[in-house]
Amino acid sequence: MAHSGIDILFQGQNFHRFLQGFGVTLRVAVITLLIGGVLGIVLGALRTLHNRPLQVILRLYLEIFRIVPTVVLLFVVYYIVPQLFHLDMSGELVAIVTFALWTGAEMSDIVRGALIAVPQHQVESAQALGLNRLQQLRYVLLPQALPVALPGTINLATRIIKTTSLLLMISVMDIVNVGQTLVEANSHQHPAFAFWVYGIMFIMYYILCAPLSWWAKRIEKQRLERSNG
Amino acid sequence: MKKRIFGILTALAAILVFASACGKSSSSSSTSDNDTVAKIKKAGVIKIAVFGDLQPYGWINKSGKRVGYDLELARQIAKDLGVKAKFVQVNANGRVDALKAGKVDMVLANFTVTDDRKQVVDFADPYMKVSVGVISKKSNPVTKIGQLKNKSVIVTKGTTAEQYFTKSQKSVTLQKYDSKTQQFNALKNDRATALADDNSYLYAWVKNNPTYTVGIKTLGPSSYISPAVKKGNKALLTWTNKEIKKLNKNGFFEKDYQQELAPYFGSDIKASDIIITK
Numbered sequence: 001m002a003h004s005g006i007d008i009l010f011q012g013q014n015f016h017r018f019l020q021g022f023g024v025t026l027r028v029a030v031i032t033l034l035i036g037g038v039l040g041i042v043l044g045a046l047r048t049l050h051n052r053p054l055q056v057i058l059r060l061y062l063e064i065f066r067i068v069p070t071v072v073l074l075f076v077v078y079y080i081v082p083q084l085f086h087l088d089m090s091g092e093l094v095a096i097v098t099f100a101l102w103t104g105a106e107m108s109d110i111v112r113g114a115l116i117a118v119p120q121h122q123v124e125s126a127q128a129l130g131l132n133r134l135q136q137l138r139y140v141l142l143p144q145a146l147p148v149a150l151p152g153t154i155n156l157a158t159r160i161i162k163t164t165s166l167l168l169m170i171s172v173m174d175i176v177n178v179g180q181t182l183v184e185a186n187s188h189q190h191p192a193f194a195f196w197v198y199g200i201m202f203i204m205y206y207i208l209c210a211p212l213s214w215w216a217k218r219i220e221k222q223r224l225e226r227s228n229g
Numbered sequence: 230m231k232k233r234i235f236g237i238l239t240a241l242a243a244i245l246v247f248a249s250a251c252g253k254s255s256s257s258s259s260t261s262d263n264d265t266v267a268k269i270k271k272a273g274v275i276k277i278a279v280f281g282d283l284q285p286y287g288w289i290n291k292s293g294k295r296v297g298y299d300l301e302l303a304r305q306i307a308k309d310l311g312v313k314a315k316f317v318q319v320n321a322n323g324r325v326d327a328l329k330a331g332k333v334d335m336v337l338a339n340f341t342v343t344d345d346r347k348q349v350v351d352f353a354d355p356y357m358k359v360s361v362g363v364i365s366k367k368s369n370p371v372t373k374i375g376q377l378k379n380k381s382v383i384v385t386k387g388t389t390a391e392q393y394f395t396k397s398q399k400s401v402t403l404q405k406y407d408s409k410t411q412q413f414n415a416l417k418n419d420r421a422t423a424l425a426d427d428n429s430y431l432y433a434w435v436k437n438n439p440t441y442t443v444g445i446k447t448l449g450p451s452s453y454i455s456p457a458v459k460k461g462n463k464a465l466l467t468w469t470n471k472e473i474k475k476l477n478k479n480g481f482f483e484k485d486y487q488q489e490l491a492p493y494f495g496s497d498i499k500a501s502d503i504i505i506t507k
Contacts, residue, residue: 012293013291017289078332079329079330079332082330082331083329083330083331168320171317171318171319171323171327171332173318177281180282180410181282181288181318182289183282183410184282184284184409184410185288185289186291188284188436191417194414
């Protein structure tokens with residue numbers, strides 16, 4: 001076929017709309033990571049305390065958000081919550097809230113693991129210096145734990161970016177949703193156009209995720225080099 | 230360990246009871262605010278659920294504008310209400326929930342009236358009629374329902390076609406997809422013998438995909454497409470019924486058909502095959 005359809009991509013507002021979809025995906029992912037990251041650090045720190053009821057609650061939170069598929073969580077917050085509580089949120093806000101709670105749960109596990117990995121003698125030395133529990137966290141534990149947690153966090157970030165493709169289900173115009181409307185509007189006349197649309201989607205997700213996973217690998221390598229001399 | 234699991238289950242049960250209690254109290258309060266039309270006028274905007282991937286009913290053209298047969302009607306309704314239209318793009322199986330959750334005031338997304346749906350939303354008077362049709366390869370056309378026995382048929386979740394086959398054609402294996410895009414891709418990739426959907430979509434699709442044919446044009450009873458509002462939203466329902474009657478009288482739908490649908494349908498299809506003339 002002489003006409004492959006790539007020029008449709010640049011007709012009218014088509015490419016601009018794709019970029020807007022890219023912007024939505026990026027915005028949701030970044031805000032989610034910021035809120036979920038802070039939430040995860042706090043919860044992760046709380047999970048190292050020896051308080052039974054608190055552990056049960058946090059464990060329950062983690063397991064619920066890990067076991068229930070993210071798309072189900074999205075539907076619950078988008079469709080069920082407004083009916084129960086008369087709380088009306090836009091699709092994007094719903095996505096950020098849901099993803100942040102999910103990210104917080106996953107992040108708390110990463111942070112908890114990293115905190116536990118800090119050698120016990122570090123804590124004992126801190127206690128010997130007379131630091132209280134909060135000071136131990138602030139000056140001894142977190143500075144040593146966060147570098148350990150970083151590669152896992154960056155991997156989580158790429159997972160968040162890929163999970164934003166679910167936004168299509170709750171009427172948010174993200175990359176995938178824009179792409180599908182473009183395919184549907186043009187593929188009748190130019191069936192090959194779909195190829196270009198999915199190609200652009202691939203490139204956009206690649207641009208978002210590839211640098212992150214490269215960075216995660218580099219950090220992990222540096223850390224291993226440092227700790228092993 | 231047992232004790233702990235029991236504790237978790239108790240906590241979950243408590244959450245559920247709490248949630249359902251809230252649900253009851255809120256549903257009784259939502260029926261009391263009844264003049265929804267005045268509310269929409271006051272807000273100056275009506276939120277309408279539409280499709281974004283269904284040419285020529287609800288889709289987005291290259292200048293980024295939402296257009297189509299449903300969209301024309303949606304804009305006319307907003308214009309006659311004297312408010313702006315805000316469009317929310319939905320998938321077929323999100324239409325009921327979008328109304329229930331109050332995400333939209335009205336659904337104009339090629340919503341076919343069915344008894345099951347009548348239980349959960351209120352339909353206004355219809356503005357289009359359709360029935361289930363079946364497309365297949367022109368080289369190997371399916372013209373009788375008997376040919377589909379023990380074969381796979383593609384449908385989209387939540388559509389009339391899915392319901393019809395699930396209820397009335399149990400010997401047919403269904404392959405269910407989430408969106409129109411996916412279902413037509415699946416057919417092109419030869420995932421099944423045929424695809425069933427409302428015939429109105431299929432008339433348009435085969436015009437652009439001439440290797441396929443609408444072998445079965447009507448299957449089961451004919452059904453109607455209507456605007457839908459939230460269950461119990463009487464004011465908006467009454468207003469919409471009057472609006473449809475008025476638009477029918479002044480030939481709006483004929484014009485809408487000629488402008489939005491005629492260019493996409495085969496030449497053997499007439500306005501009266503789709504619109505309702507009374």
